[in-house]
Amino acid sequence: MECRIYHLGVLSIAIASLVFFASNGVAEPSDLESSRADRLAAAIYFEGVAFEEVGDLSDADVARLIELLDDPAEIRQHPNILVVLGMSGSPAAFDAIADYALRGSSGELDRLEFRAQRSIASGMGHLARVDGRALTWLIRAATDANAAPQRSFRQMDPERVARLMRKGAITGLALSGQPSAARVIAGIIAVPSAPRGIVEHASEALLLHERMSRKGPAAVLQDQFGSDR
Numbered sequence: 016m017e018c019r020i021y022h023l024g025v026l027s028i029a030i031a032s033l034v035f036f037a038s039n040g041v042a043e044p045s046d047l048e049s050s051r052a053d054r055l056a057a058a059i060y061f062e063g064v065a066f067e068e069v070g071d072l073s074d075a076d077v078a079r080l081i082e083l084l085d086d087p088a089e090i091r092q093h094p095n096i097l098v099v100l101g102m103s104g105s106p107a108a109f110d111a112i113a114d115y116a117l118r119g120s121s122g123e124l125d126r127l128e129f130r131a132q133r134s135i136a137s138g139m140g141h142l143a144r145v146d147g148r149a150l151t152w153l154i155r156a157a158t159d160a161n162a163a164p165q166r167s168f169r170q171m172d173p174e175r176v177a178r179l180m181r182k183g184a185i186t187g188l189a190l191s192g193q194p195s196a197a198r199v200i201a202g203i204i205a206v207p208s209a210p211r212g213i214v215e216h217a218s219e220a221l222l223l224h225e226r227m228s229r230k231g232p233a234a235v236l237q238d239q240f241g242s243d244r
Contacts, residue, residue: 052079055099056092064095066141066236069102077105084111090127094134101138102232104145112138113152117164124168124176132166133183140187141232143196150191154199156184182216189220192227200224 055069055076072080077100083089084096097115100108116135124132136156142149156162162184163177171179185203188196203209203217226235 050076050079052076052083056080056083056089056096058095060095064098064102066102066232069099072099072103072105074105074107077103077107081107081111084115090131093127093131097131097134097138098141099138101141101149104142106146108138108142109146109148109152112142112149122166124166129168129176133179136180136183136187137190139184140190143187143191143193144232150188150193150196153184153187153191153196157181157188157199158203178210178212181213185213185217185220186223189224190227190232192224192232194228197221197224197228 052072052075055064058064058068080096080100080103083092084100089096093115097112100111112135116132136153139149139153139156143153160177160181163180165173166176167173168176185200188200200217200221204214204221209217223235
C-alpha cells in the first residue's frame with residue numbers, strides 16, 4: 016500500500032499510473048564530458064529518481080537543469096529534472112517548478128506533457144522540506160479542487176485529470192514530511208463531502224508522511240525500492 020502511494024506521487028508519476036523511470040540503477044549518457052546535471056536529467060530510473068544520487072548540486076548544475084527545463088526539445092527529460100530540482104533544495108527551484116506548472120494552462124495534453132505535469136507535485140514535495148513556498152503551493156493544490164488548470168488527456172476529461180493532479184499534490188505533502196502537511200492531509204480526510212478516492216489516497220499518504228518524518232527521505236525511498244539498487 017505504501018509502495019503504491021509513493022508511485023502515485025512520484026513520477027511517476029506514474030509514480031502508478033504515474034509513469035516511472037527506472038532501474039536497479041542508472042543508465043548514463045555515453046558522453047563523459049557531460050555535466051552532472053545533464054547526466055541526472057538524462058538518466059533512466061526504473062524506480063524513480065534516486066534521492067542519494069542527487070546530493071548537493073552546485074548552483075551551476077541547478078542553472079543547467081533550469082535551462083533544460085526551459086527547452087521544449089528536452090521534454091523527455093523534464094520529469095527527471097522537476098524531481099531533481101526539488102531534491103536539490105535550491106532556492107531557485109521553486110520558481111522554475113511553479114512556472115512549469117502553468118505551461119499550457121488549458122487544452123489537451125500529449126503523452127510527454129502529461130508525464131511531465133504529473134512529476135511537478137513530486138518535485139514540490141521534496142522541495143517543501145526546505146522551502147515554505149513549495150509547501151504552500153502543495154497545500155493549495157491538495158485542498159482546492161479548482162487549483163489545477165483545465166486540461167484533458169486522451170480519454171480523460173479535465174475533471175479526471177484535475178483529480179489525478181490533486182492526488183499527486185497530496186502525495187507531495189506526504190513526501191515533505193512537514194508537520195503542517197500531515198494536518199492538511201488529515202483535514203482532507205475529515206471533510207464529509209470529500210470524494211471517496213481522495214479520502215482513500217489521503218489515508219495512505221498519511222502512512223507515507225509518518226515514515227518520511229520519522230526516517231527521512233533517503234532511508235524511506237531506499238526502503239521503498241529495496242536496498243539492492
